[in-house]
Amino acid sequence: GESVGLHLPTLSVQEGDNSIINCAYSNSASDYFIWYKQESGKGPQFIIDIRSNMDKRQGQRVTVLLNKTVKHLSLQIAATQPGDSAVYFCAEIRGNYQLIWGAGTKLIIKP
Amino acid sequence: ETGVTQTPRHLVMGMTNKKSLKCEQHLGHNAMYWYKQSAKKPLELMFVYNFKEQTENNSVPSRFSPECPNSSHLFLHLHTLQPEDSALYLCASSQDRRVNQPQHFGDGTRLSIL
Numbered sequence: 022g023e024s025v026g027l028h029l030p031t032l033s034v035q036e037g038d039n040s041i042i043n044c045a046y047s048n049s050a051s052d053y054f055i056w057y058k059q060e061s062g063k064g065p066q067f068i069i070d071i072r073s074n075m076d077k078r079q080g081q082r083v084t085v086l087l088n089k090t091v092k093h094l095s096l097q098i099a100a101t102q103p104g105d106s107a108v109y110f111c112a113e114i115r116g117n118y119q120l121i122w123g124a125g126t127k128l129i130i131k132p
Numbered sequence: 133e134t135g136v137t138q139t140p141r142h143l144v145m146g147m148t149n150k151k152s153l154k155c156e157q158h159l160g161h162n163a164m165y166w167y168k169q170s171a172k173k174p175l176e177l178m179f180v181y182n183f184k185e186q187t188e189n190n191s192v193p194s195r196f197s198p199e200c201p202n203s204s205h206l207f208l209h210l211h212t213l214q215p216e217d218s219a220l221y222l223c224a225s226s227q228d229r230r231v232n233q234p235q236h237f238g239d240g241t242r243l244s245i246l
Binding site: 067070120122123125 | 222
């Protein structure tokens with residue numbers, strides 16, 4: 022079935038470096054995408070979203086890129102900090118407002 | 133502070149027990165959701181309420197029974213659960229089910245079935 026998938030289950034990044042977390046989606050009709058961060062013992066926390074009429078959106082230290090041609094979404098975190106350690110989920114919303122979640126990528130920060 | 137509060141944070145129960153999970157949102161939202169989160173699996177949507185009306189039930193077993201008395205409160209009543217029901221149960225809310233906006237989550241109830 023159609024789903025949102027993540028390329029890597031775990032990503033290790035040196036503190037201070039930039040992190041890039043990737044996500045592939047399969048439904049070209051999806052029109053809204055969200056990135057969430059989930060820290061241990063907590064619920065998912067909204068980070069940033071992007072609509073399908075955009076290809077880039079920036080927040081505080083985060084940038085989301087959307088490539089509709091190859092159905093690829095990425096989250097870039099600048100100057101990664103220890104507090105960025107978490108599992109990151111991408112999710113897509115399709116026309117019927119159904120939110121489809123990926124399995125998550127665990128980001129590990131190396132000191 | 134998330135704006136969405138879930139209680140209890142942890143719950144251990146036997147298979148014959150009856151218990152309820154509670155969720156309260158302070159964001160003025162009209163849609164509320166129950167999700168199940170198991171290890172190494174994507175979040176599974178269980179139920180959706182929009183303006184107090186249940187709009188989705190994703191083939192959830194009847195041993196899970198939701199209740200939404202008003203737009204700010206959501207309950208999940210549990211009865212005769214199975215060991216495979218052990219998971220993190222997350223509540224979320226959003227402005228309206230029919231609008232593309234992010235959902236805001238509570239920190240969940242960690243449920244263990246003995």
